[in-house]
Amino acid sequence: MSAQTPIPFSEPPYLCGLPSPYYTPSHLKWQKACRAFLEEHFLPYAMDWEREETVPAHVFQTFAKHNMLIPNLPAPLPVQWLKKLGIHDILGAVKVEEWDYLHTGIYIDEMARSGLAGPSGSLTVGMAFGVPPLIKFGSPELQSRFLPDLLTGKKRACIAITEPTAGSDVANISTTATKSSDGQSYIVSGTKKWITNGIWSDYACMAVRTGSPDSGPAGLSLLVVPLKNHPGVTMRRLKPSGQITAGTTFINLDDVHVPVSNLIGTEGLGMKYIMMNFNHERLTMAVGATRQARIALSAAFEYCLTREAFGKSLIEQPVVRHRLAKAGAELESMSAWVEQFLYQMVHLPPKEADTRLGGLTALAKAKAGLVLNECAQCAVLLFGGNGFTTTGQGEIAERIYREVMGMRIPGGSEDVLLDLAVRQLVRNYQRHTEKIMERPRGGAKL
Template identity: 55%
Template sequence: MSSTVPIPFSEPPWLMGLPSAYYTESHRAWQKTCRTFVERTLMEGAPAWEKAGQVPGIHGLPGGLRVEDFDYLHTLIYTDEMARIGTKGPSGAITIGFAFGLPPILAFESRLLQERFAPDLISGKKRICIAITEPGAGSDVANIETTAVRSDCSNYYIVNGSKKWITNGIWSDYATMLVRTGGSGPSGLSLLIIPLKGYEGVTMRRMQFIGQTAAGTTFIDLEDVKVPVENLIGQENHGMSYVMKNFNHERLTISITVNRLARVAVSSTFEYCMKREAFGKTLIAQPVVRNRLARCGAALESHYMWVEGLVYQVSKMTKGRANAELGGLTALAKAQSGMVLNECANTAVLLFGGRIYREIMGSRIPGGSEDVMLDLSIRQLLRLYQVKTKELGFHSRSSSKL
């Protein structure tokens, strides 16, 4: 039994000693392993690393979990524990590129390409990032302008264009990059594995932001870059469908990370308010302070339980069904995470202070900006309703063509 009582809102309910139907002994053991890893390797150094914009080499990652025991709840636990440091930079430097750049290679490519790239990436000898966003195409992914044209000899794609806001790009040997190989719109896009560091025609420069400074956000210029045609992931002009399947994973992990950042802000403020005195009594004794903390706590815990439920559903569904059924809700949960962090970080600054405020905009935009996610969620939910209605032989009440 712990010798200390946790601060209110400092942990999700299942770690506050409350019953949960979700977690097995495997999950609980994994949580302890991840927490030990974070405490030993990240917690103390994270503020300095974020200030410096660089994370030193991290040797070893949490282990002891059998592959056959792994499910998406283990992902939730790992992601949540990594965000306990209260900033997205150091954890993002370690995981984001692999988390989003490698999965398309494993999911959609031939065994030959997997054998060429996966061993060095999984072992950490090489690094990879995901490169989708451009200066003129952020959440509007269908209008990507970076082109990949077949060479006269048909052995290469010649790639020209720019990518912006690419997390981990500056350190990456490769990028899983969305490029235009066909006509306009989403049906003309493909995914290529693009060599980066030291590769002819590739220029990269570090970008500086108010938050997540240690994650290596990068601007990439590509000028007549020759990429072997064998580096095509899956089929040509099918890249948009691959990216959309990857987006659900990205948005769900963003939701988990951002929720924990909000939790750090609220619980740290709660702890401070129990000690800080003003006008002859502690801040926590002031009704207006309690009201602010209550609003933040309600938003925080409601969002966590929603995300936790989504994660459980993903763990019990096939990938295809989860993408179809949960895409709209995942987009909505991602948008909501930024709103929750905004409220919690603002309250923390008013009552206490803290660096988490810098992470707000870097949480509301990546993975699809907030307004786009809100609209996308309704469009996908409407489309799912119409498909299911049609399958039952009924006519949908809505004639919308969204």
């Protein structure tokens, strides 16, 4: 494949020379700098790391040294904190105060060009999902204790919500945080499961039940819980079918003492904080899955151009072209929707974005999983036996197809999100129409 003529479906339209209303010179400059960095430090090694099931620790430090963990945070970035820590730009390409969600989308898209979610997830998930609640809801005192080391990569954090019996049903969390007799500590007991990056994390932004067992979502809070070598905490890695290098972890907490001052925000508002955090998580997952779908489909397209069967190349077979076309239409539709989302995130105030886009973000994440499934399955079928083998020509297709469920289940399982999306859309509609109904007669037109 030449740099001037990319394989069909291998790049988003704006990187194929087609006009786009979204990307400014700042975005284009960032894309080039980001790709150059990743092609030097990350992409050539990602498949080997996935085979070895671990990304070397020095890679995280390389990313931290070059401020390449910061792009995982929600936009706008915490500029005041970053500048206080001497972080003024990312790779010399974008000033931190100019960063927006389209820059974020470019970063996630470029990180996913390996086609694998595990190697990138091993570096990014903690910063992307574990640190933002501290930035958004933590007190100045709490931020001053934890953010300097977390933002510079000296320490690592994870998000710890899911439990063996509480996945998408967040309100059913049973890990308890009971205040000690002197009122100075929470005593945390319970288990967390499928916690990405947990095994390497110094701290967890953890959902705990501070209310009664039957208090439901109103009884949830968020705590910064120490993990590594902390009394009462034991951790072990889990091995999922895909994304192995991301460090999926089981955490057991047995009377773990956590200072009351480690409470994030207000006790009892944990459910609200978690839901707001999910919006960023689901959007970033949708962006990454869309690029994975590109990698799978374009790999199959390239294979079909050269592979011969029945006396001609696969691409000359109408049934093959039909399969590529169906998957390609799904992919490009999803890609356009993701770009639209990123643009809306840039131009809507954060509070309005949370309200108006929350349900749609859930829907986008669910749809991205379906599109990834379509493109990965298409690739495996067109690679044939090579796509059913863990090594060789079709290895990338086999690997991506193995990771599909890692997109369709974590971050809110598909069926739950499809239902959530419609419920939130209905709620927004009813809220809006109630306001209309309350207007005095003779008011503004509908």
